[in-house]
Amino acid sequence: MALLTRAYLKEHTPQGIAVGSLKQYPEKVLQIGEGNFMRGFVDWMIDGLNRQGLFNGSILVVHPTPRGHAAQLDAQDGLYSLILRSRIDGQVRDDRQIVTAIDRALDPYQQYEAFLASARQKEMRFIFSNTTEAGIAYVAQARPDACPESFPAKLAIWLYERYRAFGGAQDKGMVVIPCELIEQNGQKLRQIILRHAKDWGLESGFESWITSACTFLDTLVDRIVTGYPAAEAESLQAAWGYEDRMIDTGEIFHFFAIQGDASWDEELPLVKGGYNVVWARDIAPYRDRKVRLLNGAHTMSVLAAYLGGLDIVGEMVADGDFGAFLRSGLYQEIIPGVALPLEEKQAFADAVLERFSNPFMKHKLLDISLNSVSKFKVRNLPSIKAALERGETPRRLLLALAALFAFYRPARQADGAFFGRRAGGDEYPIRDDQEILQAFAEAWAAYDANADAAALVRALCARADFWGEDLTRLPGLTAGVTEQLQTILDKGTRAACAALK
Ligand SMILES: NC(=O)c1ccc[n+]([C@@H]2O[C@H](COP(=O)([O-])OP(=O)(O)OC[C@H]3O[C@@H](n4cnc5c(N)ncnc54)[C@H](O)[C@@H]3O)[C@@H](O)[C@H]2O)c1
Numbered sequence: 374m375a376l377l378t379r380a381y382l383k384e385h386t387p388q389g390i391a392v393g394s395l396k397q398y399p400e401k402v403l404q405i406g407e408g409n410f411m412r413g414f415v416d417w418m419i420d421g422l423n424r425q426g427l428f429n430g431s432i433l434v435v436h437p438t439p440r441g442h443a444a445q446l447d448a449q450d451g452l453y454s455l456i457l458r459s460r461i462d463g464q465v466r467d468d469r470q471i472v473t474a475i476d477r478a479l480d481p482y483q484q485y486e487a488f489l490a491s492a493r494q495k496e497m498r499f500i501f502s503n504t505t506e507a508g509i510a511y512v513a514q515a516r517p518d519a520c521p522e523s524f525p526a527k528l529a530i531w532l533y534e535r536y537r538a539f540g541g542a543q544d545k546g547m548v549v550i551p552c553e554l555i556e557q558n559g560q561k562l563r564q565i566i567l568r569h570a571k572d573w574g575l576e577s578g579f580e581s582w583i584t585s586a587c588t589f590l591d592t593l594v595d596r597i598v599t600g601y602p603a604a605e606a607e608s609l610q611a612a613w614g615y616e617d618r619m620i621d622t623g624e625i626f627h628f629f630a631i632q633g634d635a636s637w638d639e640e641l642p643l644v645k646g647g648y649n650v651v652w653a654r655d656i657a658p659y660r661d662r663k664v665r666l667l668n669g670a671h672t673m674s675v676l677a678a679y680l681g682g683l684d685i686v687g688e689m690v691a692d693g694d695f696g697a698f699l700r701s702g703l704y705q706e707i708i709p710g711v712a713l714p715l716e717e718k719q720a721f722a723d724a725v726l727e728r729f730s731n732p733f734m735k736h737k738l739l740d741i742s743l744n745s746v747s748k749f750k751v752r753n754l755p756s757i758k759a760a761l762e763r764g765e766t767p768r769r770l771l772l773a774l775a776a777l778f779a780f781y782r783p784a785r786q787a788d789g790a791f792f793g794r795r796a797g798g799d800e801y802p803i804r805d806d807q808e809i810l811q812a813f814a815e816a817w818a819a820y821d822a823n824a825d826a827a828a829l830v831r832a833l834c835a836r837a838d839f840w841g842e843d844l845t846r847l848p849g850l851t852a853g854v855t856e857q858l859q860t861i862l863d864k865g866t867r868a869a870c871a872a873l874k
């Protein structure tokens with residue numbers, strides 16, 4: 374079967390899938406991050422703008438770590454098939470298209486000169502990124518003469534190259550729109566870039582250019598993107614008639630909040646193009662709503678459900694015990710702690726449950742389990758604290774923390790990797806920072822010697838470096854988590870969740 378390329382599309386009209394604009398546009402966007410999410414979100418939007426004649430620009434993608442998919446994407450001339458599917462008001466929507474917005478993909482480690490050369494392209498105007506929550510971090514390093522490891526250092530050197538190439542011209546500044554799910558993503562990225570400029574002794578004119586000519590916008594993104602559809606990939610390619618190793622899948626729903634003036638829509642016409650985008654003075658309420666209700670609902674439920682034998686979010690929501698546990702946790706313990714109008718929260722929660730039930734999405738519980746400690750801290754801990762402040766004991770959220778402790782119990786270690794085992798014998802990877810995995814392994818080794826669940830919970834809850842504070846100081850928390858953990862150890866997560874559904 375022929376590979377999906379521009380040459381292929383000149384000769385063939387694939388059946389059952391729309392094709393984006395095949396015009397040649399100048400590269401106006403540098404995108405750092407070639408993951409599933411970016412291809413199912415930002416690239417899809419730029420693609421739609423081009424089809425409507427509203428942007429007329431293409432994207433240069435680079436991958437942020439030494440391992441990435443640039444070579445495969447480039448072999449396909451930046452093209453890939455995207456399937457967006459949901460059931461909305463009882464009707465199935467199944468949108469399929471070949472996204473054509475990416476012009477080139479580079480591996481900046483192997484093609485460092487080409488990466489820097491792109492900074493000298495005068496049409497470049499926007500930078501989008503998604504490098505996971507781990508990507509926007511300051512990593513000290515000397516002024517680089519090869520591709521830097523960290524994402525902000527890469528961006529700093531790229532911007533410096535641009536500053537020098539155009540003599541600090543104000544009209545060559547960039548609009549930087551990071552999509553990482555961390556608070557104040559744009560402002561944090563800007564601060565790190567300025568810190569690198571200082572570390573590297575770059576002239577003060579560069580700092581002024583970053584401050585006056587470049588704009589860093591904070592954002593909040595929302596769309597469930599589930600990536601390569603392994604189970605149906607073969608039949609899809611056979612039906613379309615081409616080979617595509619970069620197929621991406623997701624839901625129809627999307628939402629993008631950008632903290633910035635609505636006048637930006639003139640240059641980046643996302644609202645005009647019909648996307649569910651808001652330019653807002655303050656995106657914090659959107660962030661709280663999404664992170665606490667949607668991501669919080671995932672984080673409170675998936676580890677218990679996985680240990681209870683389930684694999685996919687949709688199965689979990691439909692399950693008599695785990696689904697009911699999720700719903701009561703969401704409506705009774707998470708919603709009351711979010712400072713927004715009740716009607717809005719309930720409508721959002723209803724929509725979240727409908728999105729989780731999407732029959733086309735095979736969202737793996739194990740994928741969501743990645744880095745659960747930092748996720749619990751951001752996504753569930755604020756809801757626990759809000760409940761305690763109301764004088765309530767959020768037993769379901771405490772069960773969720775106990776399930777996290779149980780999920781992080783290693784059955785085997787190999788080459789620094791940790792594996793747990795669920796009832797029935799399946800082994801699974803426990804993926805988090807090494808220091809966290811080590812601490813859990815030690816706590817469980819002590820438990821194996823003394824069978825003292827309370828001591829294990831106390832030791833792990835006291836790790837302020839994991840949770841941002843010493844959780845043993847929160848009234849009733851250690852006792853509540855210990856009670857739930859004991860139930861999980863004695864009867865399993867299904868019985869524990871069934872008792873609180
Ligand atoms: N998939 C979704 O439904 C979804 C929705 C909203 C937000 N997100 C966010 O997007 C991120 C990526 O999700 P995805 O589904 O695209 O995953 P993915 O595995 O397809 O892509 C991950 C991307 O992040 C980069 N990356 C990984 N570790 C990094 C590190 N330490 N430093 C810099 N870059 C790193 C990879 O090179 C790759 O480009 C997630 O962390 C998530 O918070 C995902």
Ligand SMILES: O=P(O)(O)OC[C@@H](O)[C@@H](O)[C@H](O)[C@H](O)CO
Binds near residue numbers: 594
């Ligand atoms: O992508 P993660 O690993 O940060 O979190 C898992 C899910 O909660 C997340 O992907 C949501 O589906 C997404 O944030 C929806 O917009």
